[in-house]
Amino acid sequence: MQRKAPHINRFSQLIRSFRVVRLLLWTLWVIYRERRRVVRARARGNYEVQPNTDVLIDVLIAFRQTAIKLGVLMIKLGQFMSTRADLLPERALAVLTSLQDEVPPESFDHVVSVIESEYKKPVDELFSKIEKNCTAAASLGQVHKAVLSKTGETVAVKVQRPNIDQLVTMDLNSLRFVIWVITKFVDTSFIDLQGFYREFRRTVYEEIDFVTEAANAKRFKEMFKDDHTVYIPNIYEDYITRRVLVIEWIDGIKLNDYAALDAAKINRLEVAKRTVNAYFYQFFETGFFHADPHPGNIFVKADSSPDEPVVAFLDFGMVGTITKVMKRSLRDIFFGFITRDAHLMVGALARLGFIGDGANQVAIEKAIALILEQYHGVTLGQMRELEMDDITQDIVNLLYGQPFRIPAQFAFTGRAVGTLLGVSTGLAPNFNFIEVATPYARSFMGLDANSARETIQEVLTQLLENGKVLLSLPRSVESLITRIDSGQMEVKLANLPQTRGRRGRNGNGGGVAVAAASGGRVSLLLMFLASMGGGVYLTNIHLEGPGWFCLGLAGLAALGTLFKR
Numbered sequence: 206m207q208r209k210a211p212h213i214n215r216f217s218q219l220i221r222s223f224r225v226v227r228l229l230l231w232t233l234w235v236i237y238r239e240r241r242r243v244v245r246a247r248a249r250g251n252y253e254v255q256p257n258t259d260v261l262i263d264v265l266i267a268f269r270q271t272a273i274k275l276g277v278l279m280i281k282l283g284q285f286m287s288t289r290a291d292l293l294p295e296r297a298l299a300v301l302t303s304l305q306d307e308v309p310p311e312s313f314d315h316v317v318s319v320i321e322s323e324y325k326k327p328v329d330e331l332f333s334k335i336e337k338n339c340t341a342a343a344s345l346g347q348v349h350k351a352v353l354s355k356t357g358e359t360v361a362v363k364v365q366r367p368n369i370d371q372l373v374t375m376d377l378n379s380l381r382f383v384i385w386v387i388t389k390f391v392d393t394s395f396i397d398l399q400g401f402y403r404e405f406r407r408t409v410y411e412e413i414d415f416v417t418e419a420a421n422a423k424r425f426k427e428m429f430k431d432d433h434t435v436y437i438p439n440i441y442e443d444y445i446t447r448r449v450l451v452i453e454w455i456d457g458i459k460l461n462d463y464a465a466l467d468a469a470k471i472n473r474l475e476v477a478k479r480t481v482n483a484y485f486y487q488f489f490e491t492g493f494f495h496a497d498p499h500p501g502n503i504f505v506k507a508d509s510s511p512d513e514p515v516v517a518f519l520d521f522g523m524v525g526t527i528t529k530v531m532k533r534s535l536r537d538i539f540f541g542f543i544t545r546d547a548h549l550m551v552g553a554l555a556r557l558g559f560i561g562d563g564a565n566q567v568a569i570e571k572a573i574a575l576i577l578e579q580y581h582g583v584t585l586g587q588m589r590e591l592e593m594d595d596i597t598q599d600i601v602n603l604l605y606g607q608p609f610r611i612p613a614q615f616a617f618t619g620r621a622v623g624t625l626l627g628v629s630t631g632l633a634p635n636f637n638f639i640e641v642a643t644p645y646a647r648s649f650m651g652l653d654a655n656s657a658r659e660t661i662q663e664v665l666t667q668l669l670e671n672g673k674v675l676l677s678l679p680r681s682v683e684s685l686i687t688r689i690d691s692g693q694m695e696v697k698l699a700n701l702p703q704t705r706g707r708r709g710r711n712g713n714g715g716g717v718a719v720a721a722a723s724g725g726r727v728s729l730l731l732m733f734l735a736s737m738g739g740g741v742y743l744t745n746i747h748l749e750g751p752g753w754f755c756l757g758l759a760g761l762a763a764l765g766t767l768f769k770r
Contacts, residue, residue, distance in 0.1 A: 213368055213371055213372070213375075218375060221275065221375060221376075222375060222378075222379050224271070224275065225275065225279065225375075225376055225379040225380075226379050226382060226383055228268060228271050228272070228275075228279070229379060229380055229383040230383050230386065230387075231264065232264055232265070232267075232268045233383060233384070233387060233398070234387065235260065235261065235264045236261065236264075236292055236293065237387060237391070237393065237396055237398075239256040239257055239260065239261055240256070240292070240396050241391075241392075241396070242254070242256070243255065243256050247568070247572070248568050252575075255294075256294050256297075258294055258296045258297055261293060261294070261296075261297040262296065262297055262300055265293075265297055265300040265301060266300055268283060268301075269283060269300060269301060269303075269304060269307075272304065273304070273307055273308075273309070275376075276308075276309070276344075276366070276372075277344060277345065277366055277369065277372045277373070277376070278344075278372060278373055278376035278377065278409065279376065280304055280308055280344035281344040281345060281409060281412075282376075282380070282405065283301045283304045284301065284304050284344060285405050285408070285616075286298075286301055287301035287302045287304070287620075288611075288616040288617065288619065288620040289401075289611055289616055290611065290619065291396075291611045292396070292401070304344075308342045308343055308344055309342065310338075310339045310342040310347050311342075311347060311366055311367065313337040315366070315367045316339075316347070316349060316364050318367065319364050319365060319367060319448055319449060320362070320364060320449055322448075323446040323447075323448050323449045324444075324446070324449070330354060331353075331354060332351040332352060332353060332354055332362070333352045333353070333354045333357070334351060334352040335349055335350070335351035335352075335362065336349050336350045336351065337349075340361070341501060343520075345365060345366060345369060345409075345412055345413055345522075346363055346364055346365045346366055346369075347363075347364060347366070348361050348362065348363050348364075349361075349362045349364065350362075350454060351451075353441075353451070358453075358454075359454040360441065360451050360452060360453060360454050361438075361451070361452045361453070361454050361455075361519075362449065362450075362451055363415065363449065363450040363451075363452065364448070364449050365413060365415070365448040365449070369413055369448070370413070373409060373410075373413060377406055377409070380402060380405075381402055384398045384399060384401075384402050400558075400612075404612065404616075408523065411522075411523075412522040412523055413447075414447055415445065415446060415447055415448060415449065415450040415522075416445060416446070416447055417522075418450060418521050418522045419440045419445045419450060421521035421522070421524050422437065422438070422440050422452070422521040423440060424493065425437045425495070425518065425521060426439070426440075428486075428487075428491055428493070429483070432483075432486075433515070434479045434482070434483070434513075434514075434515060434516060435479070435483045435515070435516050435517075435518070436455075436506055436515050436516070436517040436518075437517070437518055438452050438453035438454075438455050438517065438519065439452070439453040440452055440453075441453075452519075455504055455506065455517045455519065456506070456507040456508075457504030457505050457506045457507050457509075457517055458471070458504060458505045458507065459500045459501060459503070459504060460476065460480065460500045460503045460504070460505065460628050460631075460632065461500035461628065461631060462500075463631070463632070466505065466632075469505075469511065470511040471505055471509070471511050471514050472511060472512050472514060473632040473633050474632070474633040474635070474636060475512065475513075475514055476505055476514045476516065476632055476633075477628070477629040477632040477633045477636045478636070478641060479514065479516050480503060480516050480625070480628065480629065480632075481625055481629050481636075481638065481641050481642075482641060483516060483518075484498065484621065484625055485641065485642055485645040486645070488527065488618070488645070488649075489645040489646065489648060489649040490645070490648075492526055492527035492528065492529075492531075492532070493524065493525075493526050493527075494524065494525050494526075494527075494617075494618070494621065495518055495521065495523075495524060495621070496523040496524050496525040496617035496618075496620070496621055497520060497522070497523040497617075497621075498621050498624045498625060498628070499624060500628060501519075502518065502519045502520045503516060503517070503518055503519070503628070504516070504517045504519065505517070523617065524617075525617040525618055525621070527618075530556075531557060532649070534553040534554075534556045534557045535553070535557075535649075536649075537549055537550070537552070537553035538550050538553045538554065541553065542577065545574075545577045545578075547570040547571075547573040547574040547577060548570060550573055551566055551569055551570050551573060554569075557612065557615070558612040559611065559612065559615070625638075626638060
């Protein structure tokens with residue numbers, strides 16, 4: 206007889222909603238209050254102000270304890286917040302990271318009820334054996350080892366927690382209500398709570414649909430089909446439902462089980478290289494990546510050769526994507542860093558969704574300029590000597606102290622990179638993360654031969670567009686000054702005392718006359734400097750075509766300056 210999970214009654218719903226609203230209201234209010242204090246102080250130029258981390262830690266400890274009792278979405282929300290350096294400083298974030306390991310499992314009776322409800326068959330007909338104790342428990346589901354009755358294959362059965370749809374709907378409504386209350390009565394221009402809600406809601410609904418997870422797993426299987434260093438388990442097509450998923454069972458050793466790896470004489474440095482290479486391939490080549498790389502989701506296969514370890518990835522419910530539009534903006538951030546152009550970087554960040562409407566972009570540019578000043582000119586060799594934790598802390602301080610927001614995809618990316626740093630250095634302390642990343646980053650930014658054609662086309666297009674503007678600038682300036690001189694346009698200088706000095710002909714001041722004489726030469730000089738700098742830089746990185754184009758443009762500007770005399 207099929208068993209069904211009991212429905213949550215109305216009274217229980219009201220009690221839960223009250224507890225969730227009370228928890229969220231206090232937690233989000235404290236986060237908002239500290240963020241507001243720091244952002245306002247730094248907008249006034251006081252960069253010494255820091256959040257009261259002890260207060261944040263206290264409220265987050267209370268959140269974590271209650272979230273574990275409430276389960277499901279509250280645990281997921283805590284894990285989601287642990288990726289948000291735009292909401293919390295680093296020490297506070299650390300309080301929530303342990304939620305991944307503190308999720309209590311559901312009873313086996315609940316697991317059976319979900320399986321039988323989905324497949325419309327008794328569990329004994331589906332599996333000749335299924336272990337009552339789960340092998341892994343997460344916020345939205347858990348995994349049990351089993352043996353298929355039809356084939357005798359050992360599999361992993363991933364089962365959603367009972368009443369998941371009802372609980373998710375209830376808790377999301379509570380979260381939306383709390384955010385509505387906060388945004389209704391206080392200024393939230395520097396913290397995008399509505400955007401936070403939309404991103405969280407989207408990721409939750411994607412993760413509770415196991416049909417989507419199965420599609421993700423099959424996509425990863427195709428991505429790594431020719432890579433013998435990476436293994437993606439098979440999905441059993443006949444057992445895919447929205448709430449239950451049957452996957453090939455993988456025997457192996459967790460990446461952070463160093464004693465077991467050493468006992469099996471596994472080359473830990475090679476494991477670190479292969480894991481990080483697999484992720485960089487996802488980030489830079491395919492733009493589709495596994496967004497939950499904690500050690501419980503990455504194994505070294507038990508049948509691997511010690512010197513040729515095979516890395517197996519599990520759990521594909523949380524993924525991230527990097528689109529072509531995102532790639533272009535990321536390149537702008539890179540080139541902005543190289544040229545110390547904070548304005549270019551801020552524009553790219555805004556396009557990527559990091560900066561909301563109404564944000565003080567001048568303040569953000571100043572903050573980024575400080576980071577550029579600190580790290581600009583650092584060579585790759587020097588970068589290797591820097592502590593990645595220090596760099597991360599500087600970036601976290603920048604994010605927290607300014608009206609930034611992190612789109613979910615980039616929050617996932619940041620968490621993935623941070624986890625990879627920890628895993629790789631734990632596996633092999635002498636592992637060089639930057640060295641492995643460099644070839645992928647060069648290809649991604651278009652700095653290698655394979656990407657040169659696309660990059661040259663983009664650079665030429667940008668240079669032509671900028672060249673048109675620069676070439677037309679002297680003519681525009683002269684036209685503007687002619688209109689002023691003929692009386693068609695009046696110029697008023699605000700906040701300056703009225704002068705009674707000598708005036709030029711037609712009653713115009715001498716300053717405008719000087720501008721008319723020198724405007725064309727100044728703009729041509731700026732064009733010359735910009736083109737010359739771009740040409741030197743591009744030729745140095747072996748992009749001779751765009752480089753010579755810039756140098757030619759600089760020559761034309763120099764000739765124009767001479768003729769202007």
